[in-house]
Amino acid sequence: MSAFSAAKILSPPPFVARFASEKSLCPFLSSPSVPALTRSALRSIRLLRTPLAVSSDVVIGQKPLASSSSATQNEDVDREVALVLYEDMVLGRFFEDMCAQMYYRGKMFGFVHLYNGQEAVSTGFIKLLEARDCVVSTYRDHVHALSKGVAARAVMAELFGKTTGCCRGQGGSMHMFSSTHNLLGGFAFIGEGIPVATGAAFSSKYRHEVLKESNPNGLDVTVAFFGDGTCNNGQFFECLNMAQLWKLPIVFVVENNLWAIGMSHVRATSDPEIWKKGPAFGMPGYHVDGMDVLKVREVAIEAIARARRGDGPTLVECETYRFRGHSLADPDELRKPDEKAHYAARDPIAALKSYILEKNLATESELKVIEEKIDNLIEDAVEFADSSPHPPRSQLLENVFVDPKGFGIGPDGKYRCEDPKFTEGTAQV
Amino acid sequence: MAMALRALGRRISHSDRFFSSLSEAAKPPSDGKLINLFTAINQALHIALDTDPRSYVFGEDVRFGGVFRCTTGLTDKFGRDRVFNTPLCEQGIIGFAIGLAAMGNRAIAEIQFADYIYPAFDQIVNEAAKFRYRSGNEFNCGGLTVRSPYGAVGHGGHYHSQSPESFFCHVPGLKVVIPRSPRQAKGLLLSCIRDPNPVIFFEPKLLYRLSVEEVPEDDYMLPLSEAEVIRQGSDITLIGWGAQLSILEQACDAAAKEGISCELIDLKTLIPWDKETVESSVRKTGKLLISHEAPVTGGFGAEISASIVERCFLRLEAPIARVCGLDTPFPLVYEQFYLPTMNKILDAIKATVKY
Numbered sequence: 001m002s003a004f005s006a007a008k009i010l011s012p013p014p015f016v017a018r019f020a021s022e023k024s025l026c027p028f029l030s031s032p033s034v035p036a037l038t039r040s041a042l043r044s045i046r047l048l049r050t051p052l053a054v055s056s057d058v059v060i061g062q063k064p065l066a067s068s069s070s071a072t073q074n075e076d077v078d079r080e081v082a083l084v085l086y087e088d089m090v091l092g093r094f095f096e097d098m099c100a101q102m103y104y105r106g107k108m109f110g111f112v113h114l115y116n117g118q119e120a121v122s123t124g125f126i127k128l129l130e131a132r133d134c135v136v137s138t139y140r141d142h143v144h145a146l147s148k149g150v151a152a153r154a155v156m157a158e159l160f161g162k163t164t165g166c167c168r169g170q171g172g173s174m175h176m177f178s179s180t181h182n183l184l185g186g187f188a189f190i191g192e193g194i195p196v197a198t199g200a201a202f203s204s205k206y207r208h209e210v211l212k213e214s215n216p217n218g219l220d221v222t223v224a225f226f227g228d229g230t231c232n233n234g235q236f237f238e239c240l241n242m243a244q245l246w247k248l249p250i251v252f253v254v255e256n257n258l259w260a261i262g263m264s265h266v267r268a269t270s271d272p273e274i275w276k277k278g279p280a281f282g283m284p285g286y287h288v289d290g291m292d293v294l295k296v297r298e299v300a301i302e303a304i305a306r307a308r309r310g311d312g313p314t315l316v317e318c319e320t321y322r323f324r325g326h327s328l329a330d331p332d333e334l335r336k337p338d339e340k341a342h343y344a345a346r347d348p349i350a351a352l353k354s355y356i357l358e359k360n361l362a363t364e365s366e367l368k369v370i371e372e373k374i375d376n377l378i379e380d381a382v383e384f385a386d387s388s389p390h391p392p393r394s395q396l397l398e399n400v401f402v403d404p405k406g407f408g409i410g411p412d413g414k415y416r417c418e419d420p421k422f423t424e425g426t427a428q429v
Numbered sequence: 430m431a432m433a434l435r436a437l438g439r440r441i442s443h444s445d446r447f448f449s450s451l452s453e454a455a456k457p458p459s460d461g462k463l464i465n466l467f468t469a470i471n472q473a474l475h476i477a478l479d480t481d482p483r484s485y486v487f488g489e490d491v492r493f494g495g496v497f498r499c500t501t502g503l504t505d506k507f508g509r510d511r512v513f514n515t516p517l518c519e520q521g522i523i524g525f526a527i528g529l530a531a532m533g534n535r536a537i538a539e540i541q542f543a544d545y546i547y548p549a550f551d552q553i554v555n556e557a558a559k560f561r562y563r564s565g566n567e568f569n570c571g572g573l574t575v576r577s578p579y580g581a582v583g584h585g586g587h588y589h590s591q592s593p594e595s596f597f598c599h600v601p602g603l604k605v606v607i608p609r610s611p612r613q614a615k616g617l618l619l620s621c622i623r624d625p626n627p628v629i630f631f632e633p634k635l636l637y638r639l640s641v642e643e644v645p646e647d648d649y650m651l652p653l654s655e656a657e658v659i660r661q662g663s664d665i666t667l668i669g670w671g672a673q674l675s676i677l678e679q680a681c682d683a684a685a686k687e688g689i690s691c692e693l694i695d696l697k698t699l700i701p702w703d704k705e706t707v708e709s710s711v712r713k714t715g716k717l718l719i720s721h722e723a724p725v726t727g728g729f730g731a732e733i734s735a736s737i738v739e740r741c742f743l744r745l746e747a748p749i750a751r752v753c754g755l756d757t758p759f760p761l762v763y764e765q766f767y768l769p770t771m772n773k774i775l776d777a778i779k780a781t782v783k784y
Binding site for chain 1: 489490492493496514515516517518520521544545548584585586587588589755756757758760761762763766767
């Protein structure tokens with residue numbers, strides 16, 4: 001039995017279509033072909049109907065349908081795609097395992113939040129994005145960074161606090177940024193990333209429509225990842241409204257792993273079905289099995305295509321699970337063992353592996369080769385991070401303002417930031 | 430027992446205002462057990478909920494005990510109606526707490542880390558602080574107490590180490606209280622909860638396990654807005670609060686070896702702060718040094734400095750020194766360079782004394 005007891009809340013009969021045809025149902029879309037009267041009539045019909053969405057098989061007992069173009073579920077992926085997905089998930093998993101090892105050896109410190117178990121969500125979405133698309137994440141951001149293309153070396157060095165890290169050692173585990181890969185950060189504070197992502201999406205739409213810097217393939221898409229706890233935060237709702245109001249090219253991805261440190265999602269939320277909050281604001285809401293990378297990918301293809309076309313935002317709720325505690329300091333005593341066992345049996349990597357072998361897309365030994373390659377990559381990343389230098393002390397004052405001289409001129413007429421006594425803090429200012 | 434008597438002796442020896450305020454402070458505290466800070470706070474919360482049936486404790490993750498274990502056992506004893514988890518929305522938590530307080534309840538809200546208090550800043554500044562004032566005393570949210578762990582912890586980084594106390598000190602209508610040790614914390618927290626004004630209680634998270642002291646098991650309160658002279662001296666006055674006091678004590682010891690006698694004051698309540706005690710101390714020594722973890726510019730040390738200059742200008746023999754955090758966001762790796770360490774304070778003590 002799934003711990004996701006929202007299964008009891010959903011009303012039968014199972015629904016089959018997805019909330020797709022916004023043009024006819026969404027009253028906010030200004031479509032000249034639909035007169036106002038019809039729109040309000042349609043609106044009242046829409047309000048009477050239960051909002052539709054794709055469901056995971058855990059919730060309903062049905063396999064999901066993701067896109068109107070392909071009626072079949074789990075559309076077969078070809079070998080190339082499958083191997084890319086496999087490699088990315090293995091990279092995420094092995095990297096996080098190595099993080100745990102390094103943490104217990106004292107090489108990294110602070111608050112480290114690992115992503116084990118949720119790889120399908122990151123891989124499923126981010127592997128569909130291009131370099132120009134933005135990703136905004138939370139404090140559980142190592143794997144998002146890796147999927148987006150940030151080198152494992154850079155991420156590991158950042159975790160160790162070295163200058164060669166992606167943020168020069170100033171960000172740490174929870175603040176991975178990369179301008180080359182358009183990774184707009186890790187955010188320690190929940191919900192803070194969502195408005196930032198909304199702004200980035202606006203910028204993309206503005207460049208496309210006003211500045212006419214069009215890309216023939218469509219708008220740059222922003223994907224914002226956040227958790228179930230964040231969905232009770234005001235910033236989330238504010239951004240759903242703004243994104244739909246301005247039809248921004250953004251995908252809101254909820255990584256619902258059922259727990260916010262020690263608070264169970266079901267006990268903290270009046271309506272635990274987060275996908276429903278999308279239609280409440282006028283955008284489609286999807287619920288997908290976040291432990292199955294192929295299902296996530298199907299939904300992601302549709303959501304990202306929607307955004308790229310300019311049709312506006314989508315809310316996707318991925319039911320997933322973190323195998324480890326909230327952070328490496330969390331003893332993880334509150335979650336029941338059978339819940340953990342249930343999800344451990346649905347390990348996304350194992351699922352993809354058995355899919356690949358079943359469909360004969362690759363042999364066991366080829367997968368082994370991939371795993372060894374990743375092993376070596378991670379070992380190399382650790383060595384690189386180990387041998388990198390710590391940031392020099394002068395870096396402490398850098399990047400507060402654009403101009404480090406923003407600290408002003410001291411009594412001796414020199415720039416205060418150049419005064420060695422300044423860093424000592426004997427503030428005879 | 431000896432420790433308790435010594436503590437009592439210290440209290441009697443300074444300001445007689447102690448006796449005119451709460452009489453509990455004058456009774457010798459009964460022998461307590463050695464406990465740490467989070468246990469003391471836990472005891473205070475138990476007593477507060479015991480003595481007032483309309484008091485509530487809530488916040489993120491408080492039901493299982495909280496991420497720092499300050500709320501262990503409360504749900505089991507008082508039930509889920511009085512001790513409950515809130516969703517992750519600081520603005521909502523504090524706004525909701527203000528509403529509870531306005532209807533005559535004691536709302537003890539927890540903000541999981543002081544770094545996360547900013548979404549609630551609007552509610553605290555615009556609503557809690559001004560409730561009594563703008564309703565002409567029709568309503569008030571005096572029953573509001575906001576508890577939050579603050580301060581550097583060694584590995585916290587940008588968002589688990591901040592000291593935002595000075596933002597709240599700028600708001601008339603609020604009280605800000607910071608304890609330095611378990612015994613202080615229990616007494617001060619009970620005073621804050623029972624004080625008929627909204628109070629923000631910052632707990633130094635570094636000391637949750639590290640600071641251990643004998644704490645009486647009974648219900649006792651320590652007066653607010655009274656600073657305490659922890660150590661008598663004659664050469665220079667040092668002021669601090671919270672975890673910084675242990676650093677200041679180390680600096681005092683080191684300075685004593687060099688023949689400088691330091692007077693150490695724990696401010697305890699930041700607003701309204703005890704100007705008289707500080708002024709009388711500065712009149713004795715003629716020099717002042719203030720130390721806090723928050724960045725120096727605009728930190729609360731600036732207010733203390735300006736007020737003391739106004740009151741003691743002719744008595745001061747040296748500029749007032751502030752040894753505080755640097756004017757940067759709280760850094761990740763270079764915490765030890767950012768913080769006001771013992772060496773920095775010692776340097777400043779010597780520079781001030783030799784001015």
